[in-house]
Amino acid sequence: MALNLEERLAAAQRTIDALMRRVEQQATSGETAFSVLEQNIALEHVIAEKTRELEARRQDLQEALATLRLTQSELLQAQKLESVGRLASGIAHEINTPIQFVNDNVHFLQGAFIDVVDLFEKHRQVRTAAAAGQVSPELVRAVDEAESAADLGYLLENVPKAISRSIEGLERVATIVRSLKEFAHPEKKDRGQADLNRALASTLTIARNEYKFVAEVETDYGELPLVSCYLGQLNQVFLNIIVNAAHAIEEALRGKGQMGLIRVETRHEGDSVRISVSDSGTGMSREIQERLFEPFFTTKEVGKGTGQGLAISRAVVVDKHGGTLTFDSEVGRGTTFHIRIPIGSPAP
Numbered sequence: 122m123a124l125n126l127e128e129r130l131a132a133a134q135r136t137i138d139a140l141m142r143r144v145e146q147q148a149t150s151g152e153t154a155f156s157v158l159e160q161n162i163a164l165e166h167v168i169a170e171k172t173r174e175l176e177a178r179r180q181d182l183q184e185a186l187a188t189l190r191l192t193q194s195e196l197l198q199a200q201k202l203e204s205v206g207r208l209a210s211g212i213a214h215e216i217n218t219p220i221q222f223v224n225d226n227v228h229f230l231q232g233a234f235i236d237v238v239d240l241f242e243k244h245r246q247v248r249t250a251a252a253a254g255q256v257s258p259e260l261v262r263a264v265d266e267a268e269s270a271a272d273l274g275y276l277l278e279n280v281p282k283a284i285s286r287s288i289e290g291l292e293r294v295a296t297i298v299r300s301l302k303e304f305a306h307p308e309k310k311d312r313g314q315a316d317l318n319r320a321l322a323s324t325l326t327i328a329r330n331e332y333k334f335v336a337e338v339e340t341d342y343g344e345l346p347l348v349s350c351y352l353g354q355l356n357q358v359f360l361n362i363i364v365n366a367a368h369a370i371e372e373a374l375r376g377k378g379q380m381g382l383i384r385v386e387t388r389h390e391g392d393s394v395r396i397s398v399s400d401s402g403t404g405m406s407r408e409i410q411e412r413l414f415e416p417f418f419t420t421k422e423v424g425k426g427t428g429q430g431l432a433i434s435r436a437v438v439v440d441k442h443g444g445t446l447t448f449d450s451e452v453g454r455g456t457t458f459h460i461r462i463p464i465g466s467p468a469p
């Protein structure tokens with residue numbers, strides 16, 4: 122259809138050119154004013170026709186744009202799947218560490234319980250013997266031996282610790298699983314009221330393996346009202362920006378063996394909330410700053426970057442939520458991204 126239009130436009134253009142040439146020739150060869158007028162009228166006719174076709178073409182383009190918008194939501198979906206896939210092994214690792222820890226502690230408790238049961242059994246024998254009035258020195262010695270085998274002092278000190286450490290480990294696992302559910306779950310097409318501080322905390326939890334080797338995270342959550350939004354999409358934006366921060370720090374620290382800092386700050390400002398993510402990474406040159414929202418623009422090697430993160434983030438924040446996505450950056454110092462979302466943003 123587009124091709125057909127192109128052909129027709131080209132044909133119209135050729136007609137205009139021919140008519141123009143004729144008008145010019147006739148003007149120079151002293152044609153009558155009337156025939157020039159006639160030619161001009163024909164020319165106007167062709168121009169009107171061409172305008173109509175341009176209008177039709179504009180409508181075609183608008184349709185194509187609508188299809189493109191649809192594709193963008195599919196792109197978001199694809200990116201979400203990709204990020205969940207990429208995060209999966211990191212999350213498995215994050216869960217594995219406390220599980221290992223709980224496992225060690227529970228094994229210690231199992232051994233301790235066997236020792237205590239043994240000691241208890243010896244005490245029972247002493248009680249029985251005492252009741253019969255015949256406690257032998259051997260029996261007393263056996264109790265002493267069982268007590269020192271069990272190392273009662275050690276157990277009394279360490280069993281409560283092992284229990285509380287196990288509880289901590291299990292809580293850690295529960296937090297990761299809950300965060301994962303909160304990150305991945307909001308599939309709903311409808312917007313809903315969301316606690317963005319909580320969403321950021323979940324995102325930081327599941328992305329931990331992406332930044333923990335390069336950066337400490339500092340959070341400063343302000344008091345926020347619930348925000349009407351597509352939470353699944355905003356989570357994706359938070360993840361993109363946090364992972365970008367980690368990459369920039371990794372790049373800046375290359376081989377220096379230090380840790381950088383990622384700072385997440387939230388504030389309620391007027392009828393919006395602001396989420397700022399700062400990093401002590403490389404910062405961005407002017408050339409990068411001018412291009413970073415372009416789809417497929419990346420400075421990262423294949424496999425690490427797709428160049429889609431910020432393009433999609435901007436579409437989500439600006440187009441979907443009527444918010445803004447801005448940044449401050451200085452080479453050698455770092456970058457801060459500011460996401461602003463209206464609290465009750467209008468439905469798109």
Ligand SMILES: Nc1ncnc2c1ncn2[C@@H]1O[C@H](COP(=O)(O)OP(=O)(O)O)[C@@H](O)[C@H]1O
Nearest residue numbers: 365366369413419420426427428429430431456
């Ligand atoms: N926090 C940041 N610090 C420095 N550069 C950044 C930061 N965030 C984004 N960039 C630059 O913007 C580019 C595009 O980012 P993005 O759209 O997320 O794609 P990708 O991360 O796949 O490269 C990155 O390749 C990088 O050069």
Ligand SMILES: [Mg+2]
Nearest residue numbers: 361365430431
């Ligand atoms: Mg990115």
